[in-house]
Amino acid sequence: MVAFDDQFRRQLRELFIWRRDVRRFRTDPLPEGALERLIDIACLSPSVGLSQPWRFVIVEDGARRRAVIDDFKTCNADALASYSGERAARYAALKLSGLEEAPGHLAVFADKASDIGHGLGRATMPETIEYSVVAAICAMWLAARAEGIGLGWVSILTPTRIYESLDVPQSWKFIGYFCVGYPQAEFDRPALERANWEYRRASKEFTIRR
Template identity: 85%
Template sequence: MVPFDEIFRRQLRDLFVWRRDVRRFRTDPLPSDAMERLIEVACLSPSVGLSQPWRFIIVEDQARRSAVIDDFKTCNADALHSFSSERAALYATLKLAGLEEAPGHLAVFADKASDLGYGLGSATMPEMIEYSVAAAICCMWLAARAEGIGLGWVSILNPERIHEILEVPESWKFIGYLCVGYPQGEFDRPELERANWEYRRTSKEFTVRR
């Protein structure tokens, strides 16, 4: 067993604290192998039945990127209209994606038709396939932060439109679109908390004993 001492555990907790959902990126290019290295770390994540259902698309084509940005703008406008009064005014001030500035775009899917893992563990809970991919993204997120690279998960998108733009198989379920790049600043508090949209609760508020 590899020993992890108290110093490492404190540093690991600091990594969790300083991992942020980044929306404000510098335009500096990433190292040429950065995306591949982060994907490699993501693939170390556990998966139900060792199914490894993650599928990654590095989006480099400018026309496709522009189409994703247009879809975000459409979905974001729709989201704004779902709020009213003061909450709508606050929503309009939020920066919710770094699609136009981030040098790296990465789309992540779950391949629900793959026969890897032979269905172990997912017959009773098929959603474990998607959960496995989400866990892989979290591993990537932490690995990126450890390198000083920021990652932003864009969820204000139309999954069907993303399928069309990226021309992926129908069996692939869209999980997330990630902006990857160097952040403009470093923060230990979420941007939405700093913008007074919501605040982080303590773990006690989400814990129940039976």
């Protein structure tokens, strides 16, 4: 049995504190094999029934990247129009993607039709397939931060256009699109908190006892 000491646990907590959703990237290329190595770590995550439903698409083609960037710009303009007044001004000032600067683009899907795992554990809660993929993403995010690499989850996108742009099976469920690269600067507070958009609450606000 592997034992982890107090020093390791303190460092692990620091890793969680310093993990950030990065939007401002340097354009330096990632080391060869870096994305593949992070995907290897993600695949160590738990999954319902050992279904391993994650599907990773490394997006390298310039035209496909441009299609994603164009979709983001359209969706972001629509989102801005949904706000007004001071909140609209704050939204307009936010940098919400690093798609044009980040050297790495990664799309992640859940293969809901896969027969790996033989359906174990998901008959009553089929959504655990997607949850398993999100767990893998979290593992990858922390592993990336441990290497000084940042991830930015871009959710301001149209899923149907992602399928068209990346030419992936319609049976896959789109989970997330990520910018991957080295951050311009590192912070121990979320960017949205620093921009006074929202603040992080204490865990007791989300915890009840029964």
